[in-house]
Amino acid sequence: MSIIVISVLALVALAILFGAILGFAAVRFKVEGNPIVDQLDALLPQTQCGQCSYPGCRPYAQAISEGNEKINKCPPGGESTIAAIADLLGVEPEPLDAEHGEEKDVTLVAVIREDECIGCTKCIQACPVDAILGAAKQMHTVIAQECTGCDLCVEPCPVDCIDMVPTERTLQSWHWPKPSALPLIATDA
Amino acid sequence: MNMHHFKLHDFAGGIHPPQHKSQSTQAPISQAEIPARLILAIAQHIGAPAKPVVKPGDKVLKGQIIAEGDDFISCNLHAPTSGTVASIETREVPHQSGMDDTCIEIISDGQERWVDHQGLDDYLQADAQTLIARITQAGIAGMGGAGFPTHVKASIPASKIDTLIVNAAECEPYISSDDMLMRECATEIIKGIEILQRILRPQQCYIGIEDNKPQAAAALQQALKENRDDTHNIHLVVIPTKYPSGGEKQLIQILTGKEVPVAGIPADIGMVCQNVASVHAIYEAVALGIPLIQRITTVTGDAVGRPQNYRVLLGTPVSELLRQAQAQTDKIKRLIMGGPMMGFTLASPHIAITKTSNCIIAASAQTLPDPAMEQACIRCGMCSEACPAQLLPQQLYWFAKSSNLEQAQAHNIADCIECGACSYVCPSNIPLVQYYRFAKGEIKQAQRDKQGSEQAKLRFDTRNARLAREVAEKDAKRKARAAAAAKKQAAKKAAPAPATNLSKGEPAPVAAKAEPAPLKKEALKQKVLAAQTRVDKARERLAMAQQQQLETAGALELGLNKQIDKLTLAQKNLEEANR
Numbered sequence: 152m153s154i155i156v157i158s159v160l161a162l163v164a165l166a167i168l169f170g171a172i173l174g175f176a177a178v179r180f181k182v183e184g185n186p187i188v189d190q191l192d193a194l195l196p197q198t199q200c201g202q203c204s205y206p207g208c209r210p211y212a213q214a215i216s217e218g219n220e221k222i223n224k225c226p227p228g229g230e231s232t233i234a235a236i237a238d239l240l241g242v243e244p245e246p247l248d249a250e251h252g253e254e255k256d257v258t259l260v261a262v263i264r265e266d267e268c269i270g271c272t273k274c275i276q277a278c279p280v281d282a283i284l285g286a287a288k289q290m291h292t293v294i295a296q297e298c299t300g301c302d303l304c305v306e307p308c309p310v311d312c313i314d315m316v317p318t319e320r321t322l323q324s325w326h327w328p329k330p331s332a333l334p335l336i337a338t339d340a
Numbered sequence: 341m342n343m344h345h346f347k348l349h350d351f352a353g354g355i356h357p358p359q360h361k362s363q364s365t366q367a368p369i370s371q372a373e374i375p376a377r378l379i380l381a382i383a384q385h386i387g388a389p390a391k392p393v394v395k396p397g398d399k400v401l402k403g404q405i406i407a408e409g410d411d412f413i414s415c416n417l418h419a420p421t422s423g424t425v426a427s428i429e430t431r432e433v434p435h436q437s438g439m440d441d442t443c444i445e446i447i448s449d450g451q452e453r454w455v456d457h458q459g460l461d462d463y464l465q466a467d468a469q470t471l472i473a474r475i476t477q478a479g480i481a482g483m484g485g486a487g488f489p490t491h492v493k494a495s496i497p498a499s500k501i502d503t504l505i506v507n508a509a510e511c512e513p514y515i516s517s518d519d520m521l522m523r524e525c526a527t528e529i530i531k532g533i534e535i536l537q538r539i540l541r542p543q544q545c546y547i548g549i550e551d552n553k554p555q556a557a558a559a560l561q562q563a564l565k566e567n568r569d570d571t572h573n574i575h576l577v578v579i580p581t582k583y584p585s586g587g588e589k590q591l592i593q594i595l596t597g598k599e600v601p602v603a604g605i606p607a608d609i610g611m612v613c614q615n616v617a618s619v620h621a622i623y624e625a626v627a628l629g630i631p632l633i634q635r636i637t638t639v640t641g642d643a644v645g646r647p648q649n650y651r652v653l654l655g656t657p658v659s660e661l662l663r664q665a666q667a668q669t670d671k672i673k674r675l676i677m678g679g680p681m682m683g684f685t686l687a688s689p690h691i692a693i694t695k696t697s698n699c700i701i702a703a704s705a706q707t708l709p710d711p712a713m714e715q716a717c718i719r720c721g722m723c724s725e726a727c728p729a730q731l732l733p734q735q736l737y738w739f740a741k742s743s744n745l746e747q748a749q750a751h752n753i754a755d756c757i758e759c760g761a762c763s764y765v766c767p768s769n770i771p772l773v774q775y776y777r778f779a780k781g782e783i784k785q786a787q788r789d790k791q792g793s794e795q796a797k798l799r800f801d802t803r804n805a806r807l808a809r810e811v812a813e814k815d816a817k818r819k820a821r822a823a824a825a826a827k828k829q830a831a832k833k834a835a836p837a838p839a840t841n842l843s844k845g846e847p848a849p850v851a852a853k854a855e856p857a858p859l860k861k862e863a864l865k866q867k868v869l870a871a872q873t874r875v876d877k878a879r880e881r882l883a884m885a886q887q888q889q890l891e892t893a894g895a896l897e898l899g900l901n902k903q904i905d906k907l908t909l910a911q912k913n914l915e916e917a918n919r
Binding site for chain 2: 192195196197198199207208279280281282297299320321322323324325326327328329330
């Protein structure tokens with residue numbers, strides 16, 4: 152009889168002890184925020200272009216993490232981003248949703264035709280990364296280095312003086328292309 | 341100094357391609373003609389391109405700076421001869437990409453008028469700072485082919501360096517420019533080494549030279565013997581001929597048995613490596629004050645009638661050199677700058693010589709035929725045996741081909757020196773090194789993109805924070821205004837008849853009752869003070885007007901009187917309130 156009592160007591164004591172440890176750990180090592188959102192956000196290209204219909208990359212990451220959004224709505228990231236997200240979440244990669252735009256081969260940068268600019272500041276307000284410099288009734292210009300090529304500034308411009316042009320390849324940014332693919336049989340070449 | 345009793349090490353892999361060096365070593369170095377037009381690319385080195393400091397139409401003297409290094413890792417560029425700057429525009433430059441870049445074009449006047457320049461006589465007594473400044477000024481970049489700014493390597497703290505290695509291996513076929521330089525300028529090279537020793541204070545110094553250059557080795561040995569003091573501990577080490585023993589990491593391994601760590605630089609293990617031609621340029625810069633404006637370039641290949649080495653001004657078009665070397669232009673199938681292993685094909689012969697152009701190969705279709713058809717990998721493993729960096733070329737090939745950059749990185753593709761030994765031995769003619777170059781480029785691009793996206797994210801977050809702050813500030817202001825209005829309203833309600841003539845300066849008895857006495861007194865005091873200031877100002881203006889005898893003096897006097905009246909009134913009001 153006493154063995155039963157002792158064992159019950161021992162188990163109860165252990166339960167209380169481990170419960171206390173777990174409870175302490177839950178408070179002490181509490182993770183602030185949702186780590187998966189940060190990981191998803193890090194995979195997105197941070198153009199903040201809103202083509203996914205969310206106001207920026209982080210909100211889209213948030214939506215994906217909540218499980219109610221598809222992972223194929225980011226055209227600037229393209230297939231490689233979709234593959235990376237699929238890898239992270241352990242889901243099947245899907246082809247890019249064409250509804251949200253197409254993946255572009257070249258990176259773009261906004262250029263303001265400066266003599267046509269009327270200084271309305273509308274593009275400045277639209278730029279998600281503060282890459283446009285200017286003031287009311289003063290000419291505006293794009294800080295090319297900071298421009299993500301999201302083209303959110305093009306639409307608000309009342310005089311259509313903003314062009315999206317491909318970024319210039321310099322000797323410093325050039326790298327070797329992939330050798331052309333192997334033909335299946337020698338006579339194909 | 342001891343050539344004997346030196347324990348040589350070896351590196352894994354390597355190949356023995358045909359040398360083809362003897363063709364261009366039969367004649368001594370000859371001085372190339374000064375071309376009518378020189379074309380100087382502003383990016384002849386690794387790092388930031390130099391910034392032009394001349395404009396079209398400017399007259400320049402030989403040795404004058406025409407573009408300045410724009411960063412620490414950058415190089416000055418000097419006019420190789422005197423003349424006039426014709427243009428600064430984009431042109432074809434010697435680069436693997438075949439792209440255009442900014443070049444400064446100089447029309448030479450043929451007079452070779454020098455800018456003021458002076459060498460340091462007692463350079464072996466000078467301090468490191470002075471010597472490094474001289475090297476920086478002279479715009480020296482690694483002349484073995486990579487073009488890394490020499491002053492950056494010289495600026496490594498001396499405490500970190502215990503071994504200086506002078507790279508005289510010149511392991512690539514065809515090239516003989518370092519060989520000829522050593523034969524003819526051995527003394528200057530030894531003096532250049534002494535300058536580097538003065539800067540870096542290494543415990544020992546090795547000159548690594550392949551055994552296919554016995555004349556050069558003998559010349560260096562002779563120069564070492566003749567050198568007045570023997571205390572400098574310079575060892576000439578003759579190493580077996582094997583490609584790529586001239587690779588920085590491979591040469592270090594041969595001479596010291598130590599390996600440069602993954603993704604590291606030689607300085608991490610206390611070594612610094614300099615090409616022998618760069619060392620010669622250091623001597624000229626420090627001792628003679630001559631900047632890097634010319635170099636030795638081998639012109640060879642079976643389409644060249646008189647293959648030999650030329651002392652050539654930077655900016656000389658390759659076509660000029662080919663003409664002097666009696667090349668048969670119709671026979672040239674491929675024109676290569678650099679060696680056959682690591683060099684690249686020139687798109688046009690009008691491209692000009694740069695600081696890194698050690699060799700021009702004009703080859704016919706027989707000697708350098710088009711690369712053969714790439715066939716499937718048969719997994720023979722010859723590439724692994726040839727790889728001097730002990731990587732797994734086959735694995736890397738699959739990863740690069742499928743753009744699996746993560747795995748390529750995990751297999752240390754960054755340690756590939758792109759020597760091309762794997763492609764050379766591949767029985768299936770797979771251009772392996774091209775795949776690695778592609779993958780390395782993609783990895784670098786991905787890193788740049790990552791940095792860019794992090795920057796964009798930071799700016800986006802900062803902007804959002806700013807917008808939120810602005811909204812909060814506006815909100816706070818609006819609330820403050822609303823509170824003030826509410827207070828006023830309450831005060832109005834409390835006082836049935838509000839003061840309307842307060843502004844006229846006559847205190848309304850009703851208002852005085854409504855406002856608490858101390859507040860009212862405070863307000864009146866303010867008014868007196870303000871009136872006082874106005875009076876003072878008006879007086880000043882009047883005084884000035886009177887001094888200059890302006891017509892406005894009368895009007896100003898009237899204004900002053902009015903202000904004085906107001907002041908008295910305000911003072912009276914205050915006194916009343918005080919009572």
